[in-house]
Amino acid sequence: MSNKKNNYLDYLLLFIQTLSKSEKRNFKIYVNRIKKNKYSKYLELFEVINHMNVYDEKHILKKTTISKKQLSNVKFNLYKQILISLKIQLTKNNFDIQIHEYLDFSKILYNKGLYIQSLKFLKKAKIIAKNYEYNTILLELIEFEKMIESQHITRSSYDRSINLSTDSNELIGKIKYQNDLSNLSLELYGLYLKVGYVKNEKDKIFVETYFRTKIPKFSINKLRFYEKLFLYKAQIWYHYIQQDFLMCYHISLKWIKLFQFHTKLKKLTPINYLKGYHYLLDSLYYLNFYSKFSIVLQQFEKEIENGDIIINENTKIFIFIYRYTNLINKHYMEGTFTEGVNKLIPFLLNKLRKISKKIDPHYIMIFYYKIACLYFGSGDNKNTIYFLLKIIENKKNNLRQDLQCFSRLLYIIALYESGIDENLDQKIKSTYKFLMKMDDWYFVQKDIIFFFKNLGKLYPNQIKNNFRKLKNKLIKYYNHPYEKRVFLYLDIISWLSAKIENKTVESIVKDKFIKNFR
Known part of the structure; x- marks a missing residue:
């Protein structure tokens, strides 16, 4: 078979x-x-x-x-x-199912010639649809009501017919606006999945022009819940692609406050609420704002426990993804890599095996990279290599380009650290070709590749000085608008500091954390 x-x-x-x-x-x-x-x-x-x-x-x-x-x-x-x-x-807990059930009843009654009774069920459905802003379904209800009113005698007034027409036109405008914003958000997300962050001025101009020409005009005070939500989604991806995490923080904060103002919609669209929290935590992580990150992570955990969010198989998967992504990020920030490996990895891998058929393989690859980085920070290069190979050997075309590139860079470092360097030259050459092919060949990547390429030519007493030289070169790019993206994936500065000071990566990151946050 x-x-x-x-x-x-x-x-x-x-x-x-x-x-x-x-x-x-x-x-x-x-x-x-x-x-x-x-x-x-x-x-x-x-x-x-x-x-x-x-x-x-x-x-x-x-x-x-x-x-x-x-x-x-x-x-x-x-x-x-x-x-x-x-x-x-x-049906009781899903209002859209309830609306469709009323619509089904209405159509059955209509086919029986019971027009007044049919309209009564339509009225019930419309009340729910308006209350929860189900605009697309509401338009379907109004169109069916218009058909009944226009074809059959229901003793409706002239004003009623005009109101139906007006409501229909207004809804079409709202749906078009929501659809334009939703499409823009999805297109920007697709662009991010394909190429990651902007790499140069040309990319930046392209994204800015694309966003400006696609986003519809709006007055924020006139927007209702879903219109604001779709607007925030589009804005998040626009700023995220440009690595403007401060703006991402501000937008995601508005996103969360939107749901906290419309509390009933937490249960109606829980995945969007969870996503808002994830974007907020992600922004704080990249901004290295640890104290705020910890507070928001605690809030996220409380939100899950307090019953405001419907817990089903779908929400369980997203809660798992967002919770463990951010718990790993917390260990990165603290420099507690070994603790993270011991606390998180066994359960995480077991859970990934169980839900592997339910989630996008892309999420699994991201987890493999984060696990590899956690092992690398703990000094376990063997497991670092093991999980990086799962990404490098992945043959699926939809895997994010930048994830593949940085997996190969970390793979070379882990091979060097582990002493498995008999074929290191070949691996360096392969990585070089891959970066060229992916058009991901920038100063930081060049400096790293050329460093390892020349490492074999150095005498032992020259190596530490060359680590120092590489660190000094790379630090110059730390706040560069495009080159800095490398440091979002790979904490190579901490690794170089560890080599220069004869310390572990874990101790370097932990000392830095204690100095900055305690």
């Missing part, structure tokens, strides 16, 4: 594995509401798959009355019945 087919068969297993105990219990109640369903083949299939860790078709056929020819249809039916069961359970 091909891997492709196995992956397809895994979908049902994966779906059932995401169900909570209460969801499984309610599914059985839903099925058993009709007596004959107790003997249904799809319930048989559910009971067997529910106890599986790996999909096994032979075991299913052995333990059920389902034939091989029937299996495909039974699986589809089971998938569908679970979805219907979940829809019934989630």
Whole structure:
């Protein structure tokens, strides 16, 4: 059986594995509401798959009355019945599902010729849609109401018809505005995934021009919740790509305050609220504002625990990603690399294995890089190399370019530190070619590559002085608008200081932290 087919068969297993105990219990109640369903083949299939860790078709056929020819249809039916069961359970807490349910009722009544009753359900749906700013759904409701009003006698007034027309036009304008901002945000994010931060003046001008020509005109005081949210998303990526983390901090702070003012929307769109916190923490990390970072991280943890955010499989994944990304960043800032390795890595790797099919592989590669840096800071070069190779040997084209480039630079440093340097010249040459190919060949990268290229030609008593020379060269670029991006990924200055002072990287970073923050 091909891997492709196995992956397809895994979908049902994966779906059932995401169900909570209460969801499984309610599914059985839903099925058993009709007596004959107790003997249904799809319930048989559910009971067997529910106890599986790996999909096994032979075991299913052995333990059920389902034939091989029937299996495909039974699986589809089971998938569908679970979805219907979940829809019934989630209607009360998901207002968009509730609105669609009212719309479905309205259409059923309309088809029965009961126009007044149909309009009553539309009215209920519209109240919810307006209250929670579901503008796209609201437009669909209004368009259906317009159709009823225009085609059938409902004793509506002239003013009512005019109001419907006006509401429709206003909504179309709002939706277009939201769509323009949403598209701009997504396009800037896609640009970041492809090339990372701006590398030169040409990139900067391109991004600025792109943003200015795409962003619609607005008055911030006239914008409602979703319009502000999409605006902040677009602005965040605009400043983030340009490495303007101070502006990212200010925008993400507005993002969080927006949700704190509209508290009911924390439950309605929890992922966006979590993202706002992540961008705020990310900005503080890059600004090296430790005290504020620690306070916000504590606030983030409290927000998760206080019940304002709906906890489901989706939010659990994002909470995991954001929590552990920022916990690792906290260890970076403190210089507590060994503590981070011992506290975080075992659970983190175990969790990544469990959810690997549910999250974008790109997130996993980012975690591998952060884990590699944590190991490097702790002095464990063997594990640093192990996790960097997972990125370097990744053949998927959607992996962020800058992540690949800096993984290769750290890989060379880790090989040198570990003493595994018999093929170091070849690895340096390979990295050089890769950086050239990716058009990521700037002063800092050049200086690092040429340093290692010439290292083998030096006498032992010359090496420390050359480390000192390289450090002095690189420090000049530390606040350079484009060259500084290297230092966001790779704390090479701390490594060079460790080599010069005969200390560990961990002790250098920790001493720097104590000096600056205590």
